[in-house]
Amino acid sequence: MSKQSYKVCFCFRRRFGLTVSEAPQTIKKLFEQYSENGIMNADHFLSFLVEEQKEDKVTKEDAQTVIENALRELRHLPIFHRKVFNLEAFFKYLFSDSNPPLSTSPGVHHDMTAPLSHYYIYTGHNSYLTGNQLSSDCSDVPIIHALQRGVRVIELDIWPNSTKDNVEVLHGRYYYRFTQRNILRVYPKGTRVDSSNYNPMIGWMHGAQMVAFNMQGYGRSLWLMHGMFKANGGCGYVKKPEFLLKTGPHNEVFDPKAKLPVKTTLKVSIYMGEGWYYDFKHTHFDAYSPPDFYARVGIAGVPADTDMKKTRTLEDNWAPSWNEEFQFPLTVPELALLRIEVHEYDMSEKDDFGGQTCLPVSELKKGIRAVSLSSRKGDQYNSVKLLMRFDFV
Ligand SMILES: [Ca+2]
Ligand SMILES: [Ca+2]
Structure with a gap:
């Protein structure tokens, strides 16, 4: 009995200790494919970068530099070659901050000379209007009045309908045309919408440039907001897709609910x-x-x-x-x-x-x-x- 409980205890400690992971089978196979005698040199690594990572502009010199930089980072590992990868170093490199899912190099790469209405704009916080006529009235009239008065930033209330986190959007079509030339800001109504249930995507797919959210809240809406504005070098402006900026030959507009072919x-x-x-x-x-x-x-x-x-x-x-x-x-x-x-x-x-x-x-x-x-x-x-x-x- 005492022996068994010791064993359990031992297992337990061993499992707790298992924090450094082994390369998955896929990585081992790739290493085999792009190495010779357990060594991946710059030529092998270059082929890997081009064929598997689809990095078309990389040169052999770049590949060599990546290997050497990675090995410098891994200097605590027992790696004897300074210019080539073994399996462990290759795996560590792939699983390191040097191999991120988004490119860090292009920075701001969208056309930044278009009118402001052609961009999604990172909108960090909201201000709640009280007694807002737009929220209680589903007609375009108040918006038109506001526009006639020269208003170029419109605030609309959106709130969930009966299905969980779906959000009713006012004036879908009107909304869309408006956003081709004007700036639209939407925000969750704090009293009605838990910010974690607020889906900023609905504003974006209708072309709204400024989709605001409650800074105090966190959850899905904040995560989506962070994700959206990682694009274009994180500069806070993301060019809207072309189909949100143009109407079709028969004056048709983008309908987010339309059944489109898989691209x-x-x-x-x-x-x-x-x-x-x-x-x-x-x-x-x-x-x-x-x-x-x-x-x-x-x-x-x-x-x-x-x-x-x-x-x-x-x-x-x-x-x-x-x-x-x-x-x-x-x-x-x-x-x-x-x-x-x-x-x-x-x-x-x-x-x-x-x-x-x-x-x-x-x-x-x-x-x-x-x-x-x-x-x-x-x-x-x-x-x-x-x-x-x-x-x-
Ligand atoms: Ca738990
Ligand atoms: Ca557990």
Whole structure:
């Protein structure tokens, strides 16, 4: 008996200690494919970058520099070659901050010379109007009056209808034409809408430039807002897609609810995660055992593209290896945001939150990437990240 309980205790400690993860099978296979005798040199690595990561502009010199910089970062590892990767160094590089899912180099790359109404504008806080006639009246008349008076920023109330977090939008068509030339600001009505239920996507897909949210609140709306404005170098202005700036040959307007053909399918693999062991107290998730993580991956976008999928729950593991793949057919990829969340399963109470991030699909880098996760409030964790792969098929 005493021997058995010792064993249990030993197992327990060993599992707690397992925080440094091994390369997933896919990474091992890729290393085999792009190496010789356990060595990946700059030529191999260049082929990997071009063929798997789809980095078309990279040169052999760039590949060599990336290897050397990565090895400098990993100097505590027992790596004897300074100019080539072994499997461990290759895996560490892929799972490091040097391999992010969004490009850091292009900075502001949208055309910044268009009229202000052609941009989504990061709108950080709201001011509530009291006794606003627009909120109680569903006609265009007050808006027209306001416009005739020269108003160029319009505030509309939006509030949920009977289905959970769906939001009724006033004057959809009118809305759209208006936003081609004018600035529209929408915000959640604080008294009616819990900010976590407020979907800023509805404002964006109707062309509203300024979609405001409650700064005090956090949750999905804040995550989407952060994700949206990671685009265009994070400068706070994102060029609206062309179809929101033009009417068609027969004066038709973009209808977010229309059934459109699938333009591209985003394939998302979620290999593994790590870092919670370092960023959380060891009893944070479960008092008596390691955490039981699962991930949720999905799309925020036009209704046809909106989706959320879930991995299985991996019990008692600080570094879960899900190795699951999901496909998201996208009809309007220009407006799509990739949502990623990790939760920790609890049988008896509400699941614990384990991190989130949101990324603009239009700027997603293909290939295997290290995706850093953030807290509910959007602060990036030091160590928590996921190893993922993105492809468009
Ligand atoms: Ca728990
Ligand atoms: Ca557990």
